[in-house]
Amino acid sequence: MFAFLAWRPRRTALAVLSILGLAFLQTSAFAQSDPLPSWNDGAVKKSITEFVGRVTTQGGADFVPAEQRIATFDNDGTLWCEQPFYFQAAFAFDRIKALAPQHPEWKTRQPFKAVLEKDPAALAASGEKGLLEIVAATHTGITTTEFNKIVAEWLASARHPRFNRPYNSLVYQPMLELLGYLRANGFKTFIVSGGGVEFMRVFAEKVYGIPPEQVAGSSGVVKFRMDAGAKPSLLKTPKIEFVDDGPGKPVGINRFIGRRPIFAFGNSDGDLQMLQWTAAGEGIRFAGLVHHTDADREYAYDRQSKVGKLGKALDEAAARKWTVVDMKQDWKSIFPSEK
Numbered sequence: 001m002f003a004f005l006a007w008r009p010r011r012t013a014l015a016v017l018s019i020l021g022l023a024f025l026q027t028s029a030f031a032q033s034d035p036l037p038s039w040n041d042g043a044v045k046k047s048i049t050e051f052v053g054r055v056t057t058q059g060g061a062d063f064v065p066a067e068q069r070i071a072t073f074d075n076d077g078t079l080w081c082e083q084p085f086y087f088q089a090a091f092a093f094d095r096i097k098a099l100a101p102q103h104p105e106w107k108t109r110q111p112f113k114a115v116l117e118k119d120p121a122a123l124a125a126s127g128e129k130g131l132l133e134i135v136a137a138t139h140t141g142i143t144t145t146e147f148n149k150i151v152a153e154w155l156a157s158a159r160h161p162r163f164n165r166p167y168n169s170l171v172y173q174p175m176l177e178l179l180g181y182l183r184a185n186g187f188k189t190f191i192v193s194g195g196g197v198e199f200m201r202v203f204a205e206k207v208y209g210i211p212p213e214q215v216a217g218s219s220g221v222v223k224f225r226m227d228a229g230a231k232p233s234l235l236k237t238p239k240i241e242f243v244d245d246g247p248g249k250p251v252g253i254n255r256f257i258g259r260r261p262i263f264a265f266g267n268s269d270g271d272l273q274m275l276q277w278t279a280a281g282e283g284i285r286f287a288g289l290v291h292h293t294d295a296d297r298e299y300a301y302d303r304q305s306k307v308g309k310l311g312k313a314l315d316e317a318a319a320r321k322w323t324v325v326d327m328k329q330d331w332k333s334i335f336p337s338e339k
Contacts, residue, residue: 035181037332038174044330047323048178051286055262056185062284066186070261072253072274073175075193075200075217077267077308078290079208081160081170081335083299085307088199090167091154095138103137112137136238140220143233144198151202165338168203172290174331175265179208187263191215192252194245194270198236216256218244245270250277262286272313279320287322289313294328 039045054062055069076082096106096115106112111130114122123130139147155168163170179189189210191200197217204210221239226232244252250273253261264271264278267290275287291310292301302310317324327334 035184036174036177038177040330040332042330044323044325048181048286048288051263051284052182052185054284064262064283068259068262069182069185069187070190070257070259071182071187071263071265072190072192072257072261072278073179073264074266074268074271074274075191075195077292078265078271079171079175079179079191080168081163081172081298082267082308083292083301084161086195087167088195090158091151091199092134092138094154094158095150096134099137139196139199140236140238143235144222145233147198147236148202151199155203163335165335168207169338170335171207172331173333173336175290176208176336178265179210182263183209189214190253190257190261191217192244192249192257192264192274193217194243194248196220197244216244216252218242218248247273249274253277264288265290266313267292268308268310269312270308272316275313275322276316279322287317287320288325289317289322290325291327293326294331294334297334298327300328 036045036048039048054060055064057063073079076086080087093115096112100106100112100116103112106116111123111126111134113119114126114130115134126133142150155166158167159165160167160170182189189208191204191208191210191214193200193216195217197215197219200217201212201215204215205212219241221237221241222234223237224232225235242248242252242255246269249271253274260281261274261278262281262284263286264275265288266272266275271289275289279285279287289310291314292299292308294300301308302314314324316322325331
């Protein structure tokens with residue numbers, strides 16, 4: 001190559017070198033434009049980028065119009081950490097402690113006594129009934145505006161017991177990149193979670209770039225009322241309206257989104273039906289699971305876990321060749337760098 005350039009006029013040589021330099025810069029820029037930099041190269045990352053490439057290639061056999069590019073994500077354990085217990089439960093427990101001075105009877109009444117005394121065995125013994133009592137005491141009897149303010153204040157001050165970071169900083173950096181990558185390719189991203197819809201809507205837009213209207217979750221009955229000053233408000237009541245978990249997820253997708261997703265990600269058996277519903281649609285589909293395998297950087301759990309149990313969905317993923325993220329192997333980093 002350089003011997004060839006030696007006999008050319010100097011201007012020609014410079015021109016060729018300039019072209020070669022430009023090509024080098026363009027190649028370097030392309031190499032640095034990896035949309036998923038926190039994902040290790042391999043089969044998992046390739047399955048995502050190949051799927052996106054196929055559904056966005058105009059004229060291709062698998063092309064999907066932008067309005068049909070719906071992607072749904074579970075929240076707990078899929079977009080942010082969920083151990084040692086769901087973050088909304090941590091919020092509820094902290095609210096019990098904050099409200100305890102107004103309720104001296106809680107010192108001797110379960111399940112509140114268990115929360116105040118940090119007695120997990122007694123709390124577990126209270127079962128679902130006890131959990132519903134805690135939710136009723138901490139999530140209802142106030143307006144939606146008041147609730148949003150309380151959640152925002154808690155997120156600003158509470159810290160995770162292991163990582164000593166705000167709960168809303170314990171989101172997964174690779175999944176943030178994935179959300180951005182999908183949206184850059186014409187996808188509309190939704191949260192479909194068993195968590196409380198109003199709880200998630202407080203932080204979803206700022207943390208994930210997902211606006212409130214694209215968050216579907218479990219909900220209680222909310223009633224319209226006029227307060228003493230003739231000001232309208234929405235009051236949160238103890239009555240359960242909808243549970244957006246397990247078989248409720250496809251129902252919620254139908255109810256709140258109105259289109260079957262072509263891309264879905266979860267991490268537990270509670271997401272199995274959402275993945276089944278997504279995969280059963282016509283044309284090319286993507287179903288993915290986050291498998292928590294990294295005890296050093298996060299947590300390692302699946303079939304025996306009381307939080308985010310992953311057994312049936314893991315088996316079906318193997319049988320149907322769904323994409324399974326091995327957190328330890330497939331992610332270069334887990335959480336965003338602290339600022």
